[in-house]
Amino acid sequence: MAYDFGSQTLGIRNPFRVEGALIALRGGLTLALGLYCLLQVAQLVDGRREVEGWLHAGVGLGLLIWGLIATGNGLLKVFRFYVGRNVPASLAKNQADSDAKHHLSYTASELQSMLMGRKNTTFQEPQSLFARLVHTLIPRLLFLPPAYRGLAENLLFGLSMTLFMLMTFALAWFAGATGLARLEGTPVMAWLGCLLALYLFKLWFSMRDPLRHFSRGGLDIGLSRIGIIIFLAILLPVALVYVHHHVQRIPALPVNPTPLLLMTLTMALLTCALGLFLLVQRLSTVNPSTEVSEHRDNWQRNLVPRELFIRLETHILANRRHQEIPNRLYQKFSPEMIEEGGRDKGSFKGRTLVETQPVVQEMKHSAAFRAIRLVSCVIGQLLLAAGAIWLVSILGTLAKVTYQPQNLMSLSYPILLFLFGLLIGRMSNLFWAELQFRSLLLDLSIEGTYTESKLSTGQSIYDSTRSENIVVRSTITPWFLLSELLTSTFARSGNMNLEQPRHVLSFEKSNETLTAVLDEIEDFFKTREAIAGINEVDLKSASQIYQMNEQTRAIGHPAKASLEHEQAAAFVRHSTENTDTESKLPES
Numbered sequence: 001m002a003y004d005f006g007s008q009t010l011g012i013r014n015p016f017r018v019e020g021a022l023i024a025l026r027g028g029l030t031l032a033l034g035l036y037c038l039l040q041v042a043q044l045v046d047g048r049r050e051v052e053g054w055l056h057a058g059v060g061l062g063l064l065i066w067g068l069i070a071t072g073n074g075l076l077k078v079f080r081f082y083v084g085r086n087v088p089a090s091l092a093k094n095q096a097d098s099d100a101k102h103h104l105s106y107t108a109s110e111l112q113s114m115l116m117g118r119k120n121t122t123f124q125e126p127q128s129l130f131a132r133l134v135h136t137l138i139p140r141l142l143f144l145p146p147a148y149r150g151l152a153e154n155l156l157f158g159l160s161m162t163l164f165m166l167m168t169f170a171l172a173w174f175a176g177a178t179g180l181a182r183l184e185g186t187p188v189m190a191w192l193g194c195l196l197a198l199y200l201f202k203l204w205f206s207m208r209d210p211l212r213h214f215s216r217g218g219l220d221i222g223l224s225r226i227g228i229i230i231f232l233a234i235l236l237p238v239a240l241v242y243v244h245h246h247v248q249r250i251p252a253l254p255v256n257p258t259p260l261l262l263m264t265l266t267m268a269l270l271t272c273a274l275g276l277f278l279l280v281q282r283l284s285t286v287n288p289s290t291e292v293s294e295h296r297d298n299w300q301r302n303l304v305p306r307e308l309f310i311r312l313e314t315h316i317l318a319n320r321r322h323q324e325i326p327n328r329l330y331q332k333f334s335p336e337m338i339e340e341g342g343r344d345k346g347s348f349k350g351r352t353l354v355e356t357q358p359v360v361q362e363m364k365h366s367a368a369f370r371a372i373r374l375v376s377c378v379i380g381q382l383l384l385a386a387g388a389i390w391l392v393s394i395l396g397t398l399a400k401v402t403y404q405p406q407n408l409m410s411l412s413y414p415i416l417l418f419l420f421g422l423l424i425g426r427m428s429n430l431f432w433a434e435l436q437f438r439s440l441l442l443d444l445s446i447e448g449t450y451t452e453s454k455l456s457t458g459q460s461i462y463d464s465t466r467s468e469n470i471v472v473r474s475t476i477t478p479w480f481l482l483s484e485l486l487t488s489t490f491a492r493s494g495n496m497n498l499e500q501p502r503h504v505l506s507f508e509k510s511n512e513t514l515t516a517v518l519d520e521i522e523d524f525f526k527t528r529e530a531i532a533g534i535n536e537v538d539l540k541s542a543s544q545i546y547q548m549n550e551q552t553r554a555i556g557h558p559a560k561a562s563l564e565h566e567q568a569a570a571f572v573r574h575s576t577e578n579t580d581t582e583s584k585l586p587e588s
Helices: 016-045 052-076 109-116 129-137 139-143 147-179 188-206 223-247 258-283 305-316 367-393 404-433 511-527 536-584
Strands: 293-296 299-302 327-329 337-338 345-355 359-361 434-457 467-490 503-509
Touching: 016 052, 016 293, 016 367, 016 404, 052 503, 109 327, 109 345, 109 434, 109 467, 109 503, 129 536, 139 258, 147 188, 147 223, 147 258, 147 404, 147 467, 188 223, 188 258, 188 345, 188 404, 188 511, 223 367, 258 404, 299 536, 305 434, 305 467, 305 511, 367 511, 404 434
Parallel strands: none
Antiparallel strands: 293 467, 299 467, 327 345, 337 345, 345 434, 359 434, 434 467, 467 503
């Protein structure tokens, strides 16, 4: 999503600054080691040590590139954390923002079902046998975000398989010690130890991304698999001893796998100890709740139903915005008006699901959690740096592998450091990245019936003003479900920093907000007018017109009297003239 600037910030700070600084320091050290190896190439080639020179060139170039990538990633985490006005991601598809491209965790119907049923579908039942075992040992693990649950299952799965395979290796040794398989004088145990080391490396390499649910796939350990492994642990040494004595002698192994197995076990225990301690500390803040404020009523009001929908959407719900950021609209009202038996009556219904802008909530971690989180990050970066230093230090030994193949075994130790350093680093990043938000989720369902009637006023013969109105009488049945959500997401560095899936951890009652919404609706009902009347402005205008008419009539009376006087005088003169004319006529 593009960054949208707003003068009112959301108060979300960069959570990766400390981690980014440590990664950048490790990247700088790796970069220096790569440059050191490249500078040794010319001297080694001149001294006719071409193999060692090529090794220094290849490893130096690899470390140089890796150091540059690590430094860039670290600095990216340190630099400014851009937060727009559209973050975090919506819970479901936002109908008011068609351009948003988020990884959604729910649908609108799922959110409505959660409010209606007072349930949280985020907390899924564990699927595999091992997952059920983990959640039985740590019951409250169910109430953590899915990423934490996957991390716990993966760590315990890796540790359990490591311990179990070491136990089977001990069982094979026990089979030889009891005489079931005569292992004295044979390289069978050395070869079994190497096979076990390869298996453990494959196991932990497959878990280099500690957030995937490996315990749900092919790595799941079942009862049948356990039985097969125990069966092979007992019979495989017997079969190898028989082959060695009667078929073909198995060549001796020039290396001892015991130190490698002990190092793998130590790294696995360290990784699991750090991760499980942080998970246990995170569990102390878990408080799952599924409470909802609810209101059902029956209103009978004189209003068109669409007016109520408009009022709710454009005023009442808009008043709940945070810093004037538009609400997340998961279901539009889209009211349906159905006429029944004519245009003067019918039914209506509508439903909406709205979430207000999520507001970041500061997470309260214990001092032990913050300390171990920092220690985990430091250990992860130190293991990666130590692996690079160890690799550079054994380049001379690796150059002699043509003459002494057992020297190749020394390469496995820096590889193990790289592997577990990467695993611990990614694991600790999860505990830096979590952000929590508070928001309101409102599910409003309205349905009812309406009837129309005509109301007329001003019908008297003395009334000069008349008003005719179509009055709509509505019977409304609203159902309000309102809850305050606590949601969690895991941030990243870069453009899509807060567009990751957001999960609902709990929802609580918000009676005060629901009461405020109902009060605003009641005020709207009180201020409505069912009959068209004359307001103060109209009364003032009518008064001015009346006064003007009075003045016109007062001015018009003298003019009318003068005109009548002139008409009377003219009539008198005309009558006199006629009389004189008649007196002058001769007598007949």
